[in-house]
Structures are given as C-alpha cells and as structure tokens.
Amino acid sequence: MNDLLRKIADCIEFGKINKAAPYPPQMKGQDGADELTRQALDEGVKAQEILTSGLMVGMEKVGIKFRENKVFVPQVLMSAKAMSTAMIHLKPYFLSGEVKQKGTFIIGTVEGDLHDIGKNLVSMMVEGNGWKVVDLGTDVKAEQFVAAIKEHENAFVGLSALLTTTMVNMEKITKAVKEAVPGAKVAVGGAPVTDDFRKKIGADAYSSDPQGLVEYLNANV
Amino acid sequence: MKGLELLKKAFALQPVERVPWVPFVGVHGGFLIGVDAETYLKSTDKIVAGVSKAIEEYNPDGIPVIFDLQLEAEILGCRLQWALHNPPAVVSHPLAEGKTLADLHIPNSSEGRIPVITEATRQLRKKYPDLALYGLITGPFTLALHLMGTDIFMKLFEAPDEVNEVMDFCTRIGLKMSEYLIEAGCDIIAVVDPMTSQIDPVTFETFVTPFVSEIFDDIRKKQKLSSFFVCGHAQQNIEAMCDCRPDNVSIDENIPLDFVKQIALKKGISFGGNLRLTVVLLMGNEDDAREDALACLDLGGKTGFILAPGCDLPMETPPANIKAVTELVHDSYKQDVVRELEKKESTLDVFNMKDYGQADKVIVDVITLDSESCAPCQYMVEAVKRVAPQFEGVVEWREHAIKKMDAVTFMSSLMVKNIPTICIDGKIAFVSQIPPKGELIAAIQKRINEKLKLRIKSKRSEILILGEDAAVCREINAKIQRAITELGKDVEVKVITDKPQMAAFGVVKGPAVVTVNYKLKSEGAEPSLDVVKEWIKEL
Numbered sequence: 135m136n137d138l139l140r141k142i143a144d145c146i147e148f149g150k151i152n153k154a155a156p157y158p159p160q161m162k163g164q165d166g167a168d169e170l171t172r173q174a175l176d177e178g179v180k181a182q183e184i185l186t187s188g189l190m191v192g193m194e195k196v197g198i199k200f201r202e203n204k205v206f207v208p209q210v211l212m213s214a215k216a217m218s219t220a221m222i223h224l225k226p227y228f229l230s231g232e233v234k235q236k237g238t239f240i241i242g243t244v245e246g247d248l249h250d251i252g253k254n255l256v257s258m259m260v261e262g263n264g265w266k267v268v269d270l271g272t273d274v275k276a277e278q279f280v281a282a283i284k285e286h287e288n289a290f291v292g293l294s295a296l297l298t299t300t301m302v303n304m305e306k307i308t309k310a311v312k313e314a315v316p317g318a319k320v321a322v323g324g325a326p327v328t329d330d331f332r333k334k335i336g337a338d339a340y341s342s343d344p345q346g347l348v349e350y351l352n353a354n355v
Numbered sequence: 356m357k358g359l360e361l362l363k364k365a366f367a368l369q370p371v372e373r374v375p376w377v378p379f380v381g382v383h384g385g386f387l388i389g390v391d392a393e394t395y396l397k398s399t400d401k402i403v404a405g406v407s408k409a410i411e412e413y414n415p416d417g418i419p420v421i422f423d424l425q426l427e428a429e430i431l432g433c434r435l436q437w438a439l440h441n442p443p444a445v446v447s448h449p450l451a452e453g454k455t456l457a458d459l460h461i462p463n464s465s466e467g468r469i470p471v472i473t474e475a476t477r478q479l480r481k482k483y484p485d486l487a488l489y490g491l492i493t494g495p496f497t498l499a500l501h502l503m504g505t506d507i508f509m510k511l512f513e514a515p516d517e518v519n520e521v522m523d524f525c526t527r528i529g530l531k532m533s534e535y536l537i538e539a540g541c542d543i544i545a546v547v548d549p550m551t552s553q554i555d556p557v558t559f560e561t562f563v564t565p566f567v568s569e570i571f572d573d574i575r576k577k578q579k580l581s582s583f584f585v586c587g588h589a590q591q592n593i594e595a596m597c598d599c600r601p602d603n604v605s606i607d608e609n610i611p612l613d614f615v616k617q618i619a620l621k622k623g624i625s626f627g628g629n630l631r632l633t634v635v636l637l638m639g640n641e642d643d644a645r646e647d648a649l650a651c652l653d654l655g656g657k658t659g660f661i662l663a664p665g666c667d668l669p670m671e672t673p674p675a676n677i678k679a680v681t682e683l684v685h686d687s688y689k690q691d692v693v694r695e696l697e698k699k700e701s702t703l704d705v706f707n708m709k710d711y712g713q714a715d716k717v718i719v720d721v722i723t724l725d726s727e728s729c730a731p732c733q734y735m736v737e738a739v740k741r742v743a744p745q746f747e748g749v750v751e752w753r754e755h756a757i758k759k760m761d762a763v764t765f766m767s768s769l770m771v772k773n774i775p776t777i778c779i780d781g782k783i784a785f786v787s788q789i790p791p792k793g794e795l796i797a798a799i800q801k802r803i804n805e806k807l808k809l810r811i812k813s814k815r816s817e818i819l820i821l822g823e824d825a826a827v828c829r830e831i832n833a834k835i836q837r838a839i840t841e842l843g844k845d846v847e848v849k850v851i852t853d854k855p856q857m858a859a860f861g862v863v864k865g866p867a868v869v870t871v872n873y874k875l876k877s878e879g880a881e882p883s884l885d886v887v888k889e890w891i892k893e894l
Contacts, residue, residue: 149512157512203591207553208508215509248436248444251505251553298633298669299441325587325609326633334638 138174139188142167142220146192146262147199149212151219157212167216171223181227182234185264189220193262197345207251214258221261235266236355238289240282242274244303249296252324256292259344265351276303276310283315290351293337295324305335312336319354321347357485358416359542366580366602366625368659374652376662376684377489377627378677380409381422382442383668387412392670393437396423397468402475403482410483412674413681417487417543420476420536422667423468424493424547427528428501430467431459440670448504456520459502461527464535473539480540487543489582490536494548495525495566511558518562526566530573537579544574545582546601549666552587552609559595568599575600582627586666590614597622607632607665612654620659627661630680637669641679642772648680649693688731692724692774695757706768712780717802719743719752720778722766726754734789735775742795750799780806811845820850821857822865828852831866 144150145167148158152166165173167189174184196213199205227233239260243253250272261267268286270278283289291311295301301324308320321339322332332340341347361375380387384405385395395401402421410418425443429435432454434447449459462469472490479488493501499521500507510518533544551563567583574581583601585592590610597604597619605627606615612629619626628651630636635647651662662684668677683689712718721739723732736754743750755762757774769778777785777795779802784790790798818835822828828850839846851857860869 155513203588206555206558206591208511208558209555211505211508212512246438246441248446254505297441298637298666299671301633302638328634330634331638 136174136179136183136187138170138177138179139184139191141165142170142174142184142188143192143195145170146189146213146216146220147195149209149216151212151216167220168223171220175223181224181232184220185224185233189217190263193217193259194345194348197259197263197343197348201343201345207255210255210258214255214262217258217262236264236352238266238268238286239292239351240268240270240279240286240289241292241294242270242279243272243294243296244300244307245273245275246303247295247297247300248272249294252296253292253294256294256323256344256347259348260292260351263348263352276307279307279311280314283311283318289318290354291318291320292347293320293322293324295322295327298326301326301331304331304337308335308337321350323347359485359487361416362487362543362661363580365659365661368620368623368625370658372657373687374655374657374660374662374684375416376414376681377417377419377487378409378413378415378680379419379422379664379667380406380413381419381667382440382670383672384409384421386670386672387674391439392441393439393443396421396442397471399471399474399478402471403478406475406479407482410486413677414685415486415681417489417661419489419491419545420479420541421472422491422547424491424497424549425501426468426472427462427493427498427532430462430469431498431502431528433501442667445501448502448506450502450521451504451506456524459524461524461531469532469535473535476536476539476541488541489543489545490533490539490541491545491547491584492529492532492536492570493525494546494551494584495522495529495570496554496563497548497550498525498528500550508553511554511562515562522562522566526569529567529570533570533574534577537574537577541579543580543582543603544570545584545605546570547584549584549586551592551596552585552589554592556591556595559592560598564595564599567601571599571601575602584666593618594622597624603627603661605629605661605663609665612651616655616660625659625661626655627663628665630662630664632665632669632672636664636672636676636680639676641675644676644679645683645689645693646697648683649690649697652684652690653694688724688729691729692757695724696763706764708768708781711769712782715806716749716751717746717799717806718780719750719799720765720769720781721752721754721775722762722769722771722778723754723756723775725756725758729775731787731789732756732775735777735785738789738792738795739777742792742799745796746799746803749803816844816870817847817849819860819869820848821852821860821862821867821869822850823852823854823857824865825850825852827866831868835868 150161150166152168155166196210200210241253241257243250257267257269268282279291283291293304293307304322311318311320320337322337323341329340339350364371365375382392382395385392387408388404390401423442425435425445428445432449433445435443436446437443546567571581581601582603582605583596584605586607588609593615603625604619606629608629608631615626631647635643719739721736726732726736739752743752755765757763757766769781773786776783779798784798820828820831832848835848
C-alpha cells in the first residue's frame with residue numbers, strides 16, 4: 135500500500151489534524167491529515183483511493199478502539215476533525231461524482247431532545263466510512279424524517295436520543311417512516327437505548343457504539 | 356430506623372438490617388402533583404409538594420430536593436430550552452459564543468433559582484427531620500461543558516490550560532453551591548457529573564480529579580456526606596472516581612453493580628444504584644420493577660449499598676412501579692417470593708390447564724411461599740382448611756408451596772402472580788388478602804352451583820317422534836310435553852316424518868319414539884372398549 139495512504143490512515147486514527155497541531159504529542163511537528171491528503175492528490179493518487187484506503191481505514195480503527203473503550207469522545211472528535219480537514223481536499227471529487235459513496239444515511243436527534251454529541255459522533259463515523267450523511271439536527275419530528283427519506287430514496291434512517299423521556303418518541307418516528315416508505319430501515323441509538331427497546335418499537339438495528347452501526351450499514355448496502 | 360440514620364450507617368459501611376432506598380425524584384415530583392416540569396422546577400411550593408408526595412408514596416430513606424443540572428448554567432448565562440416533561444436543556448454556551456471567564460461570576464445565594472431550592476430545602480428539612488435530604492450540584496466537568504460546548508473535548512488536547520481554568524471556575528461554583536445547600540439543611544451533597552462518562556481515565560485524572568476532590572474534601576470538612584453521581588458508560592473511570600474521595604458513588608444500569616461494589620468497597624466507600632430507568636421503571640410493569648430491584652438488592656448486599664434508580668427518574672414513570680420497589684425494599688418476605696420465582700421461572704414448563712376443574716368435586720388450590728415460614732400464607736391456608744369440611748367432601752383443597760419446583764410450574768400454569776393466592780377450580784379467587792370466612796364460603800358455593808348448572812345442562816336430552824302421520828305425531832308430542840312438564844325435565848322434542856330418516860333409526864312403521872341422550876362422553880382421546888361398553892349400558 136502507498137506509504138502516504140498509510141500515513142493518512144494514522145493521522146485519522148490518532149487525530150493529527152495538520153502540522154501545526156500539538157496533538158497527539160507523539161506526532162508533534164509531523165505532517166497531518168491536511169498536508170498528506172494534498173500531497174497524495176498532487177502525486178496522482180485517486181481521490182476514491184484516498185478515501186477508501188486512507189481515511190476509512192483510520193476511521194474504522196478509531197471506531198473499533200472506541201467500541202473497545204480504548205479511546206473516548208475527545209479522541210474520536212480529534213479523529214473526526216482530522217477527517218474533515220482531509221475531506222475538504224476531496225470535496226471536488228465528490229461533487230464531480232468521481233468518488234462514489236456507499237449510500238445515504240439520514241440522521242437526527244429525535245423530537246424533544248436537543249443533545250447532539252452522540253448524533254454528531256455517529257454521523258462523523260458513518261461519513262468517514264464512505265456514506266453520504268444527511269444530518270437533520272436535533273429535535274427532529276417524524277414529518278421531517280419522512281420528508282427526508284422521501285427525498286433520498288433507499289436511504290437508511292438513524293434516530294438518536296439521550297433522554298429516557300424522548301427515546302419513546304423513537305417509536306412514533308419509526309412507525310411514521312415505515313408507513314411512508316415500507317421497507318425503510320431504521321437504526322436507533324443513544325445512551326438509554328437498548329436492543330430490547332429496539333425490538334419493542336420495531337426498529338431494525340441498534341448498536342451501542344457507532345462502529346456497530348457502520349458495520350450494519352456496510353452489511354446492508 | 357430513621358432514613359438518615361440508616362443511610363449514615365450504610366455510608367459508614369456498617370452492615371444494615373435493610374438496604375436504604377433513595378428514589379431520585381426530580382421532575383417526577385411534578386408528575387405526582389400534576390404540574391409540568393417548568394412550573395415545578397421554578398416553584399418552591401410545587402417542589403415541596405412534589406417531594407412530600409413522593410415521600411408519602413415511596414417511603415424513602417433519602418430523597419433529592421431537586422434534580423436539575425441546568426440551574427447553575429442558567430445563572431451563568433446559558434440559554435435554557437424548557438420542556439413540559441423533562442428538565443430543561445442547555446442550548447447555548449457562553450464561552451463558545453464570545454464570552455470569557457472574566458465576564459462570568461460566582462453566583463450568590465439569591466441568584467437565579469437558587470432561592471427556590473434553598474427555600475424548598477428548608478421547608479422539607481423542617482417537615483422531615485429524620486429523612487436524608489440530598490442536595491445536588493452540577494459537577495464541574497458537566498458545568499464546564501455547559502459553558503464551553505463540545506469544544507471542551509478538543510480543547511482538552513489543544514488548549515489544556517484553558518480547560519483547567521474553566522474547571523477551576525466551575526469548582527468554585529460547586530463549592531459555593533454545596534455551601535448554600537448545606538446551610539439550607541441538606542445532609543448529603545451529590546456531585547452529579549455525567550459528562551465524565553465520555554472521557555478516558557487519564558483525561559479524568561488530569562482534568563477532573565483535582566477539582567472534584569476539592570469539593571468532596573470541603574464537604575467532609577463541613578461534616579456532611581457526599582456522593583459522586585455519574586450516568587452512562589463510566590465503567591472505565593469508577594476507580595478514578597473513588598479516588599476522588601467521595602463518601603459514595605452512584606451509577607446507572609450501564610455499569611454492572613457488582614463491578615462497582617468490588618471497587619468501591621475495596622476503596623472503603625459506599626455505592627449506590629442502579630435500577631434500570633427506562634426498560635424497567637418507565638416502560639416495564641410492577642413485576643419487572645420487583646425483579647430488577649431484587650437483583651440490585653441481592654448484588655448490592657447489606658453493607659455499603661444504597662438502592663436507587665440509575666439516574667433522575669423519567670417524569671412519567673408509573674408510580675406503581677416505584678411503589679413496587681418500595682414494597683420490596685421494606686418487606687423481606689416479598690423479596691423471598693420474588694427470589695424463589697425468579698430462580699425457577701426460566702426453566703418452566705406450563706401445564707395444560709384446559710380441563711382443570713372439570714372433576715365432580717370443587718378443587719381449592721392455595722399457592723403459598725410456604726405456610727410454615729410465611730405468616731400471610733399460613734393464615735390463608737388456615738382459612739381454607741377451616742371452611743373445606745363444611746362442604747362435606749364436595750371440596751378438596753391443596754397447598755402448593757412454591758419452594759418446590761412443580762408448585763412453581765403449577766402457579767404459572769394458573770397464571771398466578773402473587774403470593775399467597777387462592778384458586779377455586781383453577782380460577783384465581785383471592786389474591787394476597789385473606790378472605791373472611793363468609794366470602795370464602797360464598798365463593799366456593801358459587802362454584803358448586805355453577806357446576807351443578809353445568810351438569811343439568813349437559814344431561815339435556817332429546818326425544819324424537821317418528822311417524823308419517825302428522826296428526827298422530829302431534830298427539831304423541833302433546834303427551835310427551837305434558838310428561839316433561841310434570842317431571843320438570845329439560846328435554847327437546849323433535850318430530851321426524853321423512854321416511855328415509857325414519858329408516859335411519861330402524862323404524863319401518865310409525866309412530867315410534869326414540870330418546871337420545873347427548874351427554875358428551877369423551878373428547879380428544881380414544882376411549883377403551885370397556886369404557887364404551889359402559890356407556891352403551893346407560894342407554
């Protein structure tokens with residue numbers, strides 16, 4: 135594998151944004167995701183390859199480490215920041231259609247709930263794994279999810295909630311989405327959510343960590 | 356023993372007779388008195404009424420005055436979005452929106468909603484002098500996150516000094532808040548810092564430990580007790596949390612209770628938790644609540660354990676579920692019942708009870724834990740024992756003590772949920788309450804009557820009049836009807852004039868009379884030849 139791609143993957147895994155970034159200490163003074171992505175493109179590496187063999191590789195490692203409690207939210211956010219810095223260079227190739235995404239994932243924190251840390255983490259991870267993410271924000275009502283899935287055919291829907299009192303809205307939203315688009319797949323997650331709850335409300339997937347969702351999506355492309 | 360005393364004992368890791376129980380009633384108090392979350396959290400009177408109602412309903416040993424991690428943030432300029440069924444949410448973060456620490460100040464005791472809770476604390480203190488009042492303060496890391504927004508996570512790496520300054524400021528606020536709450540009468544200060552569940556142990560020790568330790572030390576100096584509440588996946592930090600020297604750590608269902616127990620006791624502090632908030636308390640039923648509470652009680656043990664929900668009770672938690680926990684906590688006999696059931700339920704076969712109660716006698720089943728060791732069970736068995744002989748052999752009674760496996764199977768086959776229960780011919784008749792003699796007799800008599808009626812019905816017969824001549828048939832019919840009336844029998848009479856049909860009964864020439872007895876003899880089984888012969892003799 136291209137040495138540059140391996141380095142890019144490392145930058146994502148360890149959250150090295152650019153050369154000036156002090157974090158992580160062991161990579162101080164080295165080029166970050168920003169510089170290395172530019173270099174790779176300049177050397178003629180295909181954008182698709184940078185995404186698949188560089189960024190996604192790093193992101194997957196972070197996802198696994200997060201699941202295994204080896205890193206926590208702050209580290210994941212650093213990785214995501216490195217990722218989005220790299221993505222700026224790739225943006226034109228997405229727009230031109232040269233880089234293909236696996237599918238579309240619609241995500242939002244459910245009605246009544248304004249918490250977005252979990253939702254943002256998931257959307258970063260999913261995006262970092264080659265999906266187009268449509269982020270509806272927080273306090274999202276059933277109609278908004280329905281409108282979004284009608285607009286993005288074959289998209290997967292993800293519902294996030296932090297509050298025990300708002301997670302119950304997931305049931306209503308799941309029903310509305312499935313009524314509007316029979317066969318639509320709905321994934322749920324958030325601190326109070328469990329797989330038992332997922333079964334109870336008739337949603338399709340639950341994962342206690344973002345990587346689990348990524349795996350579910352990838353398995354259902 | 357009074358609640359506060361009991362909690363002090365548990366905090367001191369002395370063995371207790373009964374595990375102390377602290378329902379974390381926040382806006383749920385509003386639900387109990389029928390007001391929305393916003394009205395509730397803004398009113399001293401409502402808080403006092405809600406907490407009083409909770410104390411009345413849930414018989415706790417300790418209770419929080421309020422559960423609101425936005426109170427300090429609101430005073431510091433975070434915008435709140437209020438909700439009807441939830442505590443408010445912080446929607447703006449001053450330090451991420453141009454403000455600096457120099458623009459913020461440490462709240463004095465008359466700012467924001469501080470007087471609302473300190474006054475509520477004073478009134479509750481007076482009203483319930485023996486109950487432990489928990490004063491909750493927002494933990495410094497969670498408060499810092501309110502002030503900085505999620506930027507704080509990246510600044511841990513990119514601008515650690517800035518984070519430290521904000522943490523220090525939030526610690527000063529925590530110290531002040533605990534001072535106000537202690538002065539107002541709180542016994543236990545809980546530092547609630549759920550956001551620490553999102554960071555790793557090294558980050559925790561670097562950015563959280565020095566600050567919260569200062570708050571816990573200060574509370575100890577004031578000779579009050581302290582607790583460290585986290586919710587969420589904070590398993591990685593439990594040890595670090597204990598090292599901050601609180602008197603207690605309290606956790607939710609995301610962390611196994613035995614894991615916390617092991618670490619906390621090793622570190623010499625008490626621990627609490629972790630009733631499951633959503634699946635059980637909010638969405639489950641009373642049985643689920645009892646089962647979960649028992650699991651906590653059994654895991655927690657009677658040294659250093661405080662039974663509590665994992666976190667703030669969802670507003671609309673059904674009170675019946677919390678009451679079920681209350682009952683269980685205060686009644687070791689109920690704990691035995693749930694324990695026995697749970698042990699056995701997983702391996703249950705259920706009997707087919709379709710034909711139960713069809714025998715001639717009336718069967719009375721008493722389902723007990725064990726009438727020898729359980730007083731209510733004993734009285735219920737005695738009630739039946741006294742009444743049965745009066746029916747002179749018509750009533751048969753049995754005790755099923757669920758300490759035996761087949762009794763448990765029998766119990767679930769009859770769908771009995773409570774102990775003790777009396778079933779009459781397989782139907783649940785009396786649950787938990789010992790019936791007065793008259794009622795029990797009446798219930799059994801009713802069943803006897805029902806059976807008698809059924810029997811009479813099942814003996815219903817038919818008489819067929821077969822003949823070509825309708826006039827002759829009418830004449831015979833009139834005679835038969837008269838006979839039926841005189842004998843008081845319930846017999847149906849049919850007239851058949853069709854030749855082929857007559858022939859089917861072996862009648863060549865009318866008139867003829869055939870009696871038919873339609874008593875059901877067997878169902879779903881092949882009777883033996885001897886049995887069939889007996890039936891034929893009856894005809």
